[in-house]
Amino acid sequence: MTTIPKIRYSRRSMLKAGGAAVAASALPAPMVWGQAIKDVTLRQFGTGVSNLNEVANKVKEDLGFTLEMTALDSDSVTQRAATQPDSFDIADIEYWICKKVWPTGNLQAMDTSKIKNYDKIVGIFRDGKLTPESTIAQGTAPHSVGFVEGVDGREFVDNESGWMTLIPTIYNADTLGIRPDLIGRPISNWSELLNPEFKGKASILDISSIGIMDMAMVVESMGEYTYPDKGNMTKEEIDLTLGIFTEAKKNGQFRAFWKTFDESVNLMASGEVVIQSMWSPAITAVRSQGIPCVYQPLEEGYRSWGGGIGLSKSLSGIELDAAYEYINWYLSGWVGGFLMRQGYYSAVPETSKGFMSADEWGFWFEGKAAEGDIANPFGQVMEKAGAVRDGGSFYDRMGAVACWNAVMDENQYMVRKWNEFIAA
Amino acid sequence: MLSNRHLSGWLLAAPLALVLVVFLVAPIVMITVVSFWGATEWSIYPAFQFDNYAFLFGSEVTYRVFLNTLKYAVITWVFTLLIGFTVAYFLAFHVRSLTWQIALFLLCTIPFWTSNIIRMISWIPFLGRNGLANSTLISWGVIDEPLEWLLFSDFSVILAFVHLYTLFMVVPIFNTMMRIDKSLIEAAVDAGATGWQTLWHVIIPLTKPGIMIGTIFVVTLVMGDFITVRFMSGSQSANVGRMIQNDIGLLQYPSASATAVILLITVLMVIALLLRLVDIRKEL
Numbered sequence: 001m002t003t004i005p006k007i008r009y010s011r012r013s014m015l016k017a018g019g020a021a022v023a024a025s026a027l028p029a030p031m032v033w034g035q036a037i038k039d040v041t042l043r044q045f046g047t048g049v050s051n052l053n054e055v056a057n058k059v060k061e062d063l064g065f066t067l068e069m070t071a072l073d074s075d076s077v078t079q080r081a082a083t084q085p086d087s088f089d090i091a092d093i094e095y096w097i098c099k100k101v102w103p104t105g106n107l108q109a110m111d112t113s114k115i116k117n118y119d120k121i122v123g124i125f126r127d128g129k130l131t132p133e134s135t136i137a138q139g140t141a142p143h144s145v146g147f148v149e150g151v152d153g154r155e156f157v158d159n160e161s162g163w164m165t166l167i168p169t170i171y172n173a174d175t176l177g178i179r180p181d182l183i184g185r186p187i188s189n190w191s192e193l194l195n196p197e198f199k200g201k202a203s204i205l206d207i208s209s210i211g212i213m214d215m216a217m218v219v220e221s222m223g224e225y226t227y228p229d230k231g232n233m234t235k236e237e238i239d240l241t242l243g244i245f246t247e248a249k250k251n252g253q254f255r256a257f258w259k260t261f262d263e264s265v266n267l268m269a270s271g272e273v274v275i276q277s278m279w280s281p282a283i284t285a286v287r288s289q290g291i292p293c294v295y296q297p298l299e300e301g302y303r304s305w306g307g308g309i310g311l312s313k314s315l316s317g318i319e320l321d322a323a324y325e326y327i328n329w330y331l332s333g334w335v336g337g338f339l340m341r342q343g344y345y346s347a348v349p350e351t352s353k354g355f356m357s358a359d360e361w362g363f364w365f366e367g368k369a370a371e372g373d374i375a376n377p378f379g380q381v382m383e384k385a386g387a388v389r390d391g392g393s394f395y396d397r398m399g400a401v402a403c404w405n406a407v408m409d410e411n412q413y414m415v416r417k418w419n420e421f422i423a424a
Numbered sequence: 425m426l427s428n429r430h431l432s433g434w435l436l437a438a439p440l441a442l443v444l445v446v447f448l449v450a451p452i453v454m455i456t457v458v459s460f461w462g463a464t465e466w467s468i469y470p471a472f473q474f475d476n477y478a479f480l481f482g483s484e485v486t487y488r489v490f491l492n493t494l495k496y497a498v499i500t501w502v503f504t505l506l507i508g509f510t511v512a513y514f515l516a517f518h519v520r521s522l523t524w525q526i527a528l529f530l531l532c533t534i535p536f537w538t539s540n541i542i543r544m545i546s547w548i549p550f551l552g553r554n555g556l557a558n559s560t561l562i563s564w565g566v567i568d569e570p571l572e573w574l575l576f577s578d579f580s581v582i583l584a585f586v587h588l589y590t591l592f593m594v595v596p597i598f599n600t601m602m603r604i605d606k607s608l609i610e611a612a613v614d615a616g617a618t619g620w621q622t623l624w625h626v627i628i629p630l631t632k633p634g635i636m637i638g639t640i641f642v643v644t645l646v647m648g649d650f651i652t653v654r655f656m657s658g659s660q661s662a663n664v665g666r667m668i669q670n671d672i673g674l675l676q677y678p679s680a681s682a683t684a685v686i687l688l689i690t691v692l693m694v695i696a697l698l699l700r701l702v703d704i705r706k707e708l
Contacts, residue, residue, distance in 0.1 A: 256658020256660060415670075
């Protein structure tokens with residue numbers, strides 16, 4: 001029992017002591033961990049959307065341990081998750097990245113019996129269905145890469161096996177952003193992106209895996225082709241899709257392509273572009289400058305994406321316990337409310353409700369008109385009283401998802417063709 | 425005694441040689457080795473295969489992109505040379521006092537106290553559809569509609585290049601001009617040469633080494649660039665640097681290495697050609 005003080009005051013010496021960890025796990029754990037956990041530091045990295053310092057501060061306050069956040073772009077995130085497994089404890093990645101990275105074996109699956117709110121997680125991430133009547137959208141749907149056979153499982157399984165690859169944290173439905181003041185007429189189809197009316201005033205994002213999906217939505221909407229699965233195109237389908245866009249590019253349809261969030265905001269706010277693929281917070285950023293900008297719901301539906309947190313293979317012992325504690329805390333509502341007040345959705349909306357005012361919940365989730373001013377978590381007023389969210393309620397928006405961000409079997413071919421498109 | 429001199433010679437050369445081996449030769453060898461490796465979507469594996477090169481040379485896009493890169497280099501070179509030579513000429517021959525020469529020369533370097541990314545990006549709001557340039561031209565009545573080609577075009581890319589790299593031309597040319605013996609010019613004038621004849625037959629031949637050094641700077645900087653092309657063309661144009669960057673972003677290190685090796689060979693060939701025209705070592 002002499003190991004106890006050691007555990008309390010020096011996590012490192014305990015980890016070095018190898019066998020001591022085994023002995024320690026036999027102890028009445030919570031009490032001991034409760035002290036030692038304060039020394040734990042978890043290193044999380046991910047894309048900017050959910051890697052927020054506010055979350056790290058709140059973790060320190062609520063759970064006592066330290067969370068170090070690193071924000072990177074999605075290419076770098078993939079790279080790091082795939083090549084530097086020892087550089088992180090928690091990976092905050094998107095589901096399509098998970099499909100790419102999981103086979104490297106750098107992540108370990110999570111035991112769902114240790115996740116308190118597992119039963120309340122939205123159906124999209126469990127059996128793939130938002131409501132029992134929903135049909136599953138094309139692309140890398142989160143549930144299809146959400147489960148494996150066991151903690152070391154490498155193959156995805158098509159049922160709720162009890163071992164989850166990523167715990168969903170944040171997701172949304174994306175569509176085109178428009179400048180209603182500069183367009184002056186209703187827009188209701190994806191095909192408008194290539195409408196010659198907007199020659200030299202359109203843009204698309206230069207991130208191949210997401211851009212190709214936006215392109216597919218446009219091609220289908222134009223009536224050029226109907227894909228059996230937009231998320232997994234054949235070589236011919238890739239050629240066809242990029243062919244149509246290369247022609248449009250040569251005709252001067254596009255003003256620019258964007259790669260980062262800020263670029264998309266600047267293009268739209270400066271009026272260089274009036275219609276483009278866009279992300280929800282970018283719309284908000286344009287609007288907060290007093291410039292009208294609409295996240296236009298379209299008849300063909302949304303292109304959706306989802307992110308989640310995964311655990312590094314090398315996590316064990318007290319740090320693994322801390323990670324589970326962090327996940328449970330993540331789903332318990334505070335973060336959900338924080339994210340939902342920026343226009344994203346949380347994996348367990350019902351717990352988030354307690355951390356939002358009735359008006360905020362009505363506006364962001366239920367699609368009701370705002371009764372008072374709606375402010376984001378940083379206190380900035382985003383919408384005035386009477387405003388209604390573009391696209392309406394959670395079920396209207398997430399129920400109209402046409403495809404998920406995806407990685408295709410022909411990904412390498414697609415990427416090479418994408419480079420040709422950029423160079424064309 | 426002789427062996428001792430040999431030894432000290434080697435020892436004197438060793439530190440520089442070591443630095444060059446570690447920081448120049450080793451990385452290039454590494455890149456060359458990796459360029460023969462294979463890649464999956466998330467990993468690279470050692471191999472000796474020519475797939476990367478086969479794909480590179482088999483794709484029509486490669487030729488187009490290399491040609492585009494050369495085009496940027498040549499056009500930028502012409503403009504930086506004209507502007508750089510004029511500025512250096514003014515500083516060296518028109519400004520008489522050394523104090524003013526130094527003061528004006530330092531003035532040229534002031535923009536370089538800020539990051540070159542900032543200097544580049546500040547063109548974007550200036551050239552935009554509703555930017556300063558367009559609104560000024562419209563208010564003067566020169567144009568009715570905003571000029572679209574000002575931004576996100578080859579024009580804006582080359583403008584930024586010229587803006588960023590002219591100083592690299594000014595400095596070496598100014599340096600060689602300052603070392604031209606003024607009596608040579610007097611002699612030319614005494615012999616009855618006109619201003620243009622002096623410039624063409626005396627000053628330009630004597631400034632060649634400076635022009636060549638400036639050219640090497642500008643050409644290598646433009647050919648290796650990726651960020652200027654990305655921002656100023658709104659990602660719409662490609663050069664070799666962007667091809668490499670895209671590959672790295674997608675974890676295709678071997679293919680990026682192969683492109684880098686070919687780019688290196690191209691640049692070395694260009695420099696070899698330039699050095700054949702002027703023997704810098706002899707002229708310095």
